[in-house]
Amino acid sequence: MSDLFSLQDRVILVTGASRGLGYAMAEAMAAEGGTVILNGRDRKTLDAAAAKLKAKGFKAEPAAFDVSDFAASTKAVADIVKRHGRLDVAVLNAGIQHRKPLLEWENADFQRVVDTNLTACFVLAREAARAMVPRGQGRIIFTGSVMGIVARPTVHAYAAAKAGLAGMAKTLAVELAPKGITVNTICPGFFETEMNTPLVQNPEFNNWVKTRCPLGRWAKPEELGGAAVFLASKAGSYVNGHMLVVDGGLVVMM
Numbered sequence: 001m002s003d004l005f006s007l008q009d010r011v012i013l014v015t016g017a018s019r020g021l022g023y024a025m026a027e028a029m030a031a032e033g034g035t036v037i038l039n040g041r042d043r044k045t046l047d048a049a050a051a052k053l054k055a056k057g058f059k060a061e062p063a064a065f066d067v068s069d070f071a072a073s074t075k076a077v078a079d080i081v082k083r084h085g086r087l088d089v090a091v092l093n094a095g096i097q098h099r100k101p102l103l104e105w106e107n108a109d110f111q112r113v114v115d116t117n118l119t120a121c122f123v124l125a126r127e128a129a130r131a132m133v134p135r136g137q138g139r140i141i142f143t144g145s146v147m148g149i150v151a152r153p154t155v156h157a158y159a160a161a162k163a164g165l166a167g168m169a170k171t172l173a174v175e176l177a178p179k180g181i182t183v184n185t186i187c188p189g190f191f192e193t194e195m196n197t198p199l200v201q202n203p204e205f206n207n208w209v210k211t212r213c214p215l216g217r218w219a220k221p222e223e224l225g226g227a228a229v230f231l232a233s234k235a236g237s238y239v240n241g242h243m244l245v246v247d248g249g250l251v252v253m254m
């Protein structure tokens, strides 16, 4: 039982880990002994996030790159493999949001959201798989969203990307399983992070979450950590192609 959730000596890349859900998942996995490589675009924020984890006695290092720069993403995975000799877990979590009524959407904004939230995940999953296949093992975990399952107005590209991610995760799961690699998607509900600041600060929306969610509140980022540890560890060894919804019961309520 004791090593069921252990991530001792695992080399783990978490994209979008300078803050929010990525940081929370990285912290939970580092607490289980993993070496976490924190990605984001801003080197300074990443250094501070890695220092915070190291101060707790955890193993953490920064890897600054823009996931929508596909050449930089490819190089970043190669660098990790060069430095550590392997990549055990890839948590592909970096994401952005763009909220506008349909008639105000620009094509470029749609493309930007899809590049970051979907295409970057394809590129990084492929590069991670290139590192994992020769070793016959690995875990790929995407951060999807309940917005890939149900809908709200204004988040057209985001919902399309997250639904696309869920579909892609399934094809990767069936293709990579024979190579010893599992692929799963975590679908968070409403978490209090920077991405959601405008929603938390909007009294109407804030109240909607509290009354709509059966648990009656927003989630705290650290409440996603257990899902990542589970899917990355021995405890999740037979879980593949799954969408793990972490939403306080929101999408199952009529």
Ligand SMILES: NC(=O)c1ccc[n+]([C@@H]2O[C@H](COP(=O)([O-])OP(=O)(O)OC[C@H]3O[C@@H](n4cnc5c(N)ncnc54)[C@H](OP(=O)(O)O)[C@@H]3O)[C@@H](O)[C@H]2O)c1
Pocket (backbone or CB within 6 Å): 015, 016, 017, 018, 019, 020, 021, 022, 039, 040, 041, 042, 045, 065, 066, 067, 068, 093, 094, 095, 096, 116, 143, 144, 145, 146, 187, 188, 189, 190, 191, 192, 193, 194, 195, 196
């Ligand atoms: N919060 C929620 O309720 C919720 C619900 C469902 C799904 N999600 C998903 O969870 C993930 C994390 O969201 P969050 O709420 O934690 O958001 P957040 O607080 O805004 O954090 C986003 C993280 O991604 C990084 N990032 C953004 N664009 C990037 C890029 N192009 N390249 C590399 N890193 C990038 C950010 O760092 P820099 O800006 O410094 O690059 C930051 O570390 C996203 O995929 C989001 O869609 C969130």
